[in-house]
Amino acid sequence: MTARLDEVVEADLRPLRELASRTFPLACPPDLDAGVIVAFISEHLSEEAFRAYMESSDHEVLVCRADGGAIVGYVLLVEGTAMDPDCASQVVHRPTTGISKFYVDSEHHGSGVASRMLDDLMARSRQSGVRSVWLATNVANARARRFYVKHGFEPRGNRIFDVGGVANTDVVYELPL
Numbered sequence: 001m002t003a004r005l006d007e008v009v010e011a012d013l014r015p016l017r018e019l020a021s022r023t024f025p026l027a028c029p030p031d032l033d034a035g036v037i038v039a040f041i042s043e044h045l046s047e048e049a050f051r052a053y054m055e056s057s058d059h060e061v062l063v064c065r066a067d068g069g070a071i072v073g074y075v076l077l078v079e080g081t082a083m084d085p086d087c088a089s090q091v092v093h094r095p096t097t098g099i100s101k102f103y104v105d106s107e108h109h110g111s112g113v114a115s116r117m118l119d120d121l122m123a124r125s126r127q128s129g130v131r132s133v134w135l136a137t138n139v140a141n142a143r144a145r146r147f148y149v150k151h152g153f154e155p156r157g158n159r160i161f162d163v164g165g166v167a168n169t170d171v172v173y174e175l176p177l
C-alpha cells in the first residue's frame with residue numbers, strides 16, 4: 001500500500017464516518033465515560049460534520065486508501081491555530097497548520113501506514129509553504145506520543161481539551177518543517 005493521502009470526495013463520507021467512529025475512542029483516556037465519547041462522535045465526526053469540513057476554506061480532510069480502495073486512515077487539518085487559539089502562544093514557527101485528527105484503523109497500526117501518511121502530509125505541507133504542523137494529544141495516549149516524537153515532533157506544553165464537558169489534559173507538539 002502506498003499510503004498516499006487523497007482529497008476526500010462525497011462518496012467517502014459514509015466510510016469515513018465509520019472509520020472515525022471506530023478510531024476516535026482509541027485516542028481517549030481509558031477513564032472517559034462512553035456516553036461522552038459517543039456524544040462527541042455524533043457532533044464532530046458525523047457525515048454532516050465531515051461535509052462541513054470539506055466545504056470550509058480553513059479545513060482540509062485527507063484520506064488514505066488501501067489498494068482495494070477502502071479508507072484505512074484519515075487526517076483533518078485546520079489552518080493556523082484556529083483549532084485552539086489558546087495554543088497559539090505555544091506554536092513557534094509560522095505559517096503553521098493544526099492537525100486536528102490523525103487516525104489509522106487499528107488493523108494497520110504498526111504496519112508503517114501511519115508513517116507513510118505522515119511523510120506524505122509533511123511533503124504536502126512543505127509544498128504549501130507551511131513552516132510547521134502542530135497538534136495536541138492526550139497525555140495518556142502513549143502510542144501516539146511515541147509515534148509523534150519518533151517523527152520529530154517537539155513537545156511545547158499542555159492544553160485542556162473539553163470532551164462533552166469533561167476536561168482532558170493534552171500534550172501540544174510542533175514539528176518544524
Ligand SMILES: CC(C)(COP(=O)(O)OP(=O)(O)OC[C@H]1O[C@@H](n2cnc3c(N)ncnc32)[C@H](O)[C@@H]1OP(=O)(O)O)[C@@H](O)C(=O)NCCC(=O)NCCS
Nearest residue numbers: 026027102103104109110111114136137142143144146147
Ligand atoms: C497514532 C497512530 C497514528 C500511530 O500509528 P502506528 O502505526 O500505531 O505507529 P507506529 O507503530 O509506527 O509507532 C507507535 C510507537 O509507539 C510504540 N507503542 C505502542 N504501544 C505503546 C504504548 N502502550 N506505550 C508506549 N509506546 C507504545 C510502538 O512500539 C511504536 O514505537 P517504536 O516504533 O519506537 O517501536 C495510530 O496508533 C492511531 O491511529 N492511533 C489511534 C488514534 C490516535 O491516537 N491518533 C492520534 C490522536 S492525536
